[in-house]
Amino acid sequence: MRNTLLQDEDVRLDTLESFNVVDAASDPGLTAITQLAAQVCNVPAAAISFVGEETVWYTNTFGMDIDQTSRTNSPCDEAITGSDLYQIPDASLDDRYDGLGIELGKNTFRFYAGAPLLAPNGSSIGCLCILSPHSRLLTDAEATALRILSTQVMTRLELQARVRLMDNESRVRQRVESALTVERNFVSAVLETAGALVVVMDTAGRVVRFNRACEAISGFATREIVGRYLWETLIPEEDRAEANRAFETIRSGSFPVSFEDRWKVRGGGLRRIQWTATALMDAQNELNFVIATGIDVTLQRVAEDTLRQSEAQYRQLVEGSLGVVFTHTPKGRLISLNTYGAESLGYGIEEMLGRSLTDFMPDEDFVAFDAYLEKMRKTGEAQGTFCLLHRNGERRTLAYRNRLIAPEGRDRFVLGFGVDITEKVRAEESLSALTLQSNSILDSVGDGIFATSLDGVATVVNPAAASMLGYGTHEILGRKISDLLRLTRADGTEYADDESPIERSLHQREAVRASTDLFWRKDGSSFPVEYVACPIVKDGRATGIVVAFTDTTERRALDKMKDEFISTVSHELRTPLTSMRASLGLIASGALASRPEKQKQMLEIAIGNTERLVSLVNDILELERIGSGKAELHSTLSSADDLFRRATGLLTGTAAKAGIKFEIEARGVNVWGDPDRILQTITNLLSNAIKFSPEGGKIRLEARNLSGDEAQIEVHDHGRGIPNDKLESIFERFQQVDASDSRAMGGTGLGLAICRSIVSQHGGHIWAESKYGRGSTFFFTLPTKPRQHLS
DSSP states (O other), X not given: OOOOSOOOHHHHHHHHHHHTOSSSOOOHHHHHHHHHHHHHHTOSEEEEEEEOSSEEEEEEEESOOOSEEEGGGOTHHHHTTSSSOEEESOGGGOGGGTTTXXXXXXXXXXXXXXXXXXXXXXXXXXXXXXXXXXXXXXXXXHHHHHHHHHHHHHHHHHHHHHHHHHHHHOOOHHHHHHHHHHHHHHHHHHHHTTSOEEEEEETTSBEEEEOHHHHHHHOOOHHHHTTSBHHHHTSOGGGHHHHHHHHHHHHTTOXXXXXXXXXXXXXXXXXXXXXXXXEEEOTTSOEEEEEEEEEEOHHHHHHHHHHHHOHHHHHHHHHHOSSEEEEEOTTSBEEEEOHHHHHHTTOOHHHHTTSBGGGGSOGGGHHHHHHHHHHHHHHSEEEEEEEEEOTTSOEEEEEEEEEEEOOTTSOOEEEEEEEEOHHXXXXXXXXXXXXXXXXXXXXXXXXXXXXXETTSBEEEEOHHHHHHHTOOHHHHTTSBHHHHOEEEOTTSOBOOTTTOHHHHHHHHTSOEEESSOEEEOTTSOEEEXXXXXXXXXXXXXXXXXEEEEEEOHHHHHHHHHHHHHHHHHHHHHHHHHHHHHHHHHHHHHTTTTTOHHHHHHHHHHHHHHHHHHHHHHHHHHHHHHHHTTOSOOOOEEEEHHHHHHXXXXXXXXXXXXXXXXXXXXXXXXXXXXXXXXXXXHHHHHHXXXXXXXXXXXXXXXXXXXXXXXXXXXXXXXXXXXOOGGGTTGGGSTTOOSSTTHHHHTOOOSOHHHHHHHHHHHTTOOEEEEEETTTEEEEEEEEESSOGGGOO
């Protein structure tokens, strides 16, 4: 039933203008669709119309000669008010046309049918119309075909609009050309599958008509199919019963019938086809032929299956995105958010979900956000920028393009994709917007990227590449890259021209990766790189090359550090194990069977080394948990005095054995953080102080407020002290003031490293001061309120 409600005319006209189709050049693809519409519906004329405020424009016409007409003289004015097919069987009987029919240019038509072109927001911008000088009505199959073709027209218009948008948003020539190529290929694929399949069978079920779309889908020529039963040639055995039932249903007088089956494809494979079949009756109302029109829904069904099976892959893709991917309710409450989006604002995902986006916006932006929600409700899509507040109070600008999604049987939600353009906005204050727009993407990439034409002249270079090579950007652009960049193997030997990975990529027309070569800077120095060379291919021909490279100096240094860490851990594990093996070996050999005191001593040594091993493994695991972010903080406001008393309580027995006394001065200080982690830090520092304090000594714990936002914790001892050259290194892994301390005092050399990781996780810092021989003081800072409340 046609929708009798009038559309919002302003929204419809804005939507028409956004597609920019009125003055656009004629599109051969759209012309092919209008011709197909005329052929499928058996009419002499067809066109695509766009309805403006007072004028109707006709484009891609077939069988008629007219560019535009008054809106009041065109039946398209009525066709766009509905959401389904609109027909005028005989305009000569319609008072609106004074009994003359529909006059368009030099042609007069009696029959009109128009399928509205519905934009994603529901507005009808025009229609795909067919006309005939003879009165008639479309069959169901023809109506279905016209609806399908109108959908393909709208799909092509949307793709063209997206291509134009990409062209406006990016002035990087190679990216635009690549995007246009992809879009054209996609449009070509859509047109190849757009034609309706038409099969006509006689009353016995033999094929008498097999159109070109069927030939294209099946790979069989008409001459191979006509005169044979369809289910004997194309339909798999397991689907034949359904096809036979549909045929018998029509033959018994019940039609139309809708069903799906599969077709075998020449060379192997199956295609799933959705059919609508009906009967063609003769003058005596007897069944003459059965006609079935179908569309290939294979990709749709595969996509549906894939969608159901690939949620994990989708989530991984979203999580790996370098943009902010999120969904929210129509009222602005966050439903989902990827990790990058949360981290870009300094939060965890769980901290943001379920909260309104306004919780992360300045108060002055609330009105604008309400306007955004209203536009989303009316039009179904919106784009622009949000100002969001980082946890630390910093303003971040997010460019977004969002769309309202209305899944069947589920609540509506908004799908959003955003890019953090804060740096771009800041740069625009001092640079021209046009220059920044063309370079912002490359400027934000940390890896070096440059592109050359086929003759090797640099056409694009990002600042990272120029900086790593020791040049200014202006020194590279327009010059041959081979004159500036020297590429060698790891041993410094030159590549022959035909051996260079970059040249090989150009000749082989495929990406080539290398990870052991050297790039040489302007000053003659070199650095190791990992790079990818990828040819720029257009219409099957290479037009240039893009090279992305990364300086792997730091990575190699990290690999070296990792090797050193493994070596240190191996040594730390081997030492107690060797001692344990020796002690247990003596016991096992029976050499100490007559000396129980010595045997007990060996067992105590083995037990002590076992405890040292357990402590070492636990400390390594603790460092790994903190470093990988798995050790989550559960922050709350805690009293420094309470933390001091809990820490000293845990070590009362150890301190009593050494005759150590504690002094506490908390001054009413409160700190914001995870009390268990802070207690762990204080306990580690106290344990160290006890080990290195003289018998009968004192250890003092103090807390003081440095400001309204930060407090300082201090642990003073009167031990032997720490040399100045060790004050920084003692916070590294496996570092101790004296290498013999691990044997004499116990410990793994990881305690202070754990303390530093915990304090850093809270946003503070830790350090030590000492006068050698007179004692040491360890300091660390903590916030006194949640980070988002810090001024």
